[in-house]
Amino acid sequence: MTHADSLLRDLAATPLPPLATLFDDDPDRLAQLTVDALGIYFDFSRLAVSAEILAALQARAAAADLAGWRARLFDGAVVNPSENRAATHMAERGAGAAAAVAAADAGQLAMRALVEQVRAEDVTDVLHIGIGGSALGPALLLDALGRDGDGPRCHIVANIDGEALARALPLCDPQRTRVIIVSKTFTTTETMTNAATVMDWLQRHGIADPRARTIAVTAAPEKAAAWGAGAVLPFAETVGGRYSLWSAVGLPFALRCGWGDWQALHDGAAAMDAHFRDTAMTRNAPVLAGLCDVWAAHYQGQQVRGVFAYDERLRMLPAFLQQLEMESNGKRVTRDGAPVDGPTAAVTWGGTGTDAQHAVFQLLHQGTVVGPVEFLAVAEPGHAMPATHHQQLLANCFAQGAALMKGRSPEAALALSGGNARLAAAKTFPGNRPSATLLLERLDPFTLGALLAFYEHRTFVGAVLLGINPFDQWGVELGKEMASAALAGGGDGFDPSTNALMARALE
Numbered sequence: 001m002t003h004a005d006s007l008l009r010d011l012a013a014t015p016l017p018p019l020a021t022l023f024d025d026d027p028d029r030l031a032q033l034t035v036d037a038l039g040i041y042f043d044f045s046r047l048a049v050s051a052e053i054l055a056a057l058q059a060r061a062a063a064a065d066l067a068g069w070r071a072r073l074f075d076g077a078v079v080n081p082s083e084n085r086a087a088t089h090m091a092e093r094g095a096g097a098a099a100a101v102a103a104a105d106a107g108q109l110a111m112r113a114l115v116e117q118v119r120a121e122d123v124t125d126v127l128h129i130g131i132g133g134s135a136l137g138p139a140l141l142l143d144a145l146g147r148d149g150d151g152p153r154c155h156i157v158a159n160i161d162g163e164a165l166a167r168a169l170p171l172c173d174p175q176r177t178r179v180i181i182v183s184k185t186f187t188t189t190e191t192m193t194n195a196a197t198v199m200d201w202l203q204r205h206g207i208a209d210p211r212a213r214t215i216a217v218t219a220a221p222e223k224a225a226a227w228g229a230g231a232v233l234p235f236a237e238t239v240g241g242r243y244s245l246w247s248a249v250g251l252p253f254a255l256r257c258g259w260g261d262w263q264a265l266h267d268g269a270a271a272m273d274a275h276f277r278d279t280a281m282t283r284n285a286p287v288l289a290g291l292c293d294v295w296a297a298h299y300q301g302q303q304v305r306g307v308f309a310y311d312e313r314l315r316m317l318p319a320f321l322q323q324l325e326m327e328s329n330g331k332r333v334t335r336d337g338a339p340v341d342g343p344t345a346a347v348t349w350g351g352t353g354t355d356a357q358h359a360v361f362q363l364l365h366q367g368t369v370v371g372p373v374e375f376l377a378v379a380e381p382g383h384a385m386p387a388t389h390h391q392q393l394l395a396n397c398f399a400q401g402a403a404l405m406k407g408r409s410p411e412a413a414l415a416l417s418g419g420n421a422r423l424a425a426a427k428t429f430p431g432n433r434p435s436a437t438l439l440l441e442r443l444d445p446f447t448l449g450a451l452l453a454f455y456e457h458r459t460f461v462g463a464v465l466l467g468i469n470p471f472d473q474w475g476v477e478l479g480k481e482m483a484s485a486a487l488a489g490g491g492d493g494f495d496p497s498t499n500a501l502m503a504r505a506l507e
């Protein structure tokens with residue numbers, strides 16, 4: 001245990017003054033805990049950290065060699081030891097070792113040619129078949145910025161549940177639909193099964209060689225070629241699925257919105273890469289956010305982190321971040337194989353404001369589960385509806401963070417309750433509940449790129465402090481193996497509960 005680690009444990013065992021007191025006692029607090037960069041105002045000042053805690057977290061980061069690990073990430077050194085790999089997603093936006101950047105550039109060039117070709121063809125719909133990291137990023141991009149795109153409509157099909165295809169296929173004209181099959185491994189059963197079903201559908205509609213009309217996006221191009229894909233856009237094995245939207249995995253967004261928007265998305269991410277690499281640790285948005293994440297989850301034992309986007313365009317962000325944060329940092333051993341010495345990633349959950357206020361915020365304000373809440377808002381509306389919509393939206397967003405912090409004292413509640421103590425108890429808010437707010441000037445491709453790269457780096461910072469590997473995901477494998485065994489008839493490898501379920505409903 002390092003000195004910084006034991007100091008942080010001591011600090012976590014000591015009650016922190018209320019947030020309001022922290023603001024009163026430190027006139028610099030707002031300036032220290034806010035960062036204005038790349039069109040995003042990051043406000044971490046209502047998180048439950050003091051200047052002393054922050055300094056100890058910075059010392060903890062230094063002891064964990066954050067600067068060294070960051071350099072290793074940028075240099076293309078092995079940062080994923082269990083797979084003996086680098087993590088080169090940043091090469092897709094121009095940062096990293098020369099060989100990785102050159103390979104990514106070649107991939108982008110091939111993608112651009114295909115984008116321009118398909119956008120010039122009479123294609124009305126694109127079916128994007130992929131799951132997990134091969135679906136969530138592109139789905140978020142399309143949902144956020146695709147409404148006004150001038151390219152084909154794009155439909156993302158992920159689930160093996162036939163319902164997903166049953167909904168998507170009727171929306172597509174088989175003669176004028178392009179199919180993209182996205183799978184890093186090109187073996188994922190959901191994706192391969194959905195692809196096969198779509199090939200049958202095309203054939204039934206008179207397309208003689210449907211596979212020749214597909215575009216495969218994969219890190220296993222030889223498998224895609226053997227399968228018979230018409231075109232193959234490869235990306236590097238060192239690009240993890242949940243970090244892959246910058247590669248040709250993001251193809252449907254480029255098809256829908258065009259190469260200019262695709263480039264701007266990358267420019268925003270590249271600008272955030274530079275911010276993460278070059279800005280002092282104390283003014284560095286992903287570093288500050290990652291330190292506060294570790295403080296809450298690891299030291300304070302807060303095992304949930306809520307993300308609420310006060311913008312319909314970002315409604316898919318919680319789902320995207322669930323994979324990014326939980327698949328990256330939901331680990332129980334360090335990169336050296338030792339058990340972790342405390343909690344790692346919190347459970348990421350969330351929703352959209354203001355909807356969520358009317359559904360789950362009761363628990364945030366008065367429930368017994370406490371964890372940091374992150375609000376996102378965009379200053380400029382993305383629509384031309386009457387201005388009152390956006391004003392109300394933003395006012396609600398800012399007020400929720402204020403209310404979480406302020407609360408309502410028992411005395412104030414009693415005054416509101418006509419002296420009825422039982423009612424006053426129900427109307428009391430403990431307050432002092434932590435939140436962060438990210439305020440975007442506008443939601444354009446550049447800012448979205450910067451935002452998503454911010455979350456990637458923040459996740460990396462947390463992993464470095466905890467000593468875990470954020471780039472592998474062995475925890476998803478056992479369930480896949482057992483699903484195959486269940487499909488093959490089970491044998492005697494299952495427990496009585498599973499055997500009974502299979503006997504009831506699995507032929």
Ligand SMILES: O=P(O)(O)OC[C@H]1O[C@H](O)[C@H](O)[C@@H](O)[C@@H]1O
Pocket residue numbers: 131132133134182183184185186187188191241242327473476
């Ligand atoms: O892109 P694929 O190889 O088809 O993998 C799709 C997804 O499935 C896996 O099970 C992993 O948990 C994800 O990280 C991955 O993104």
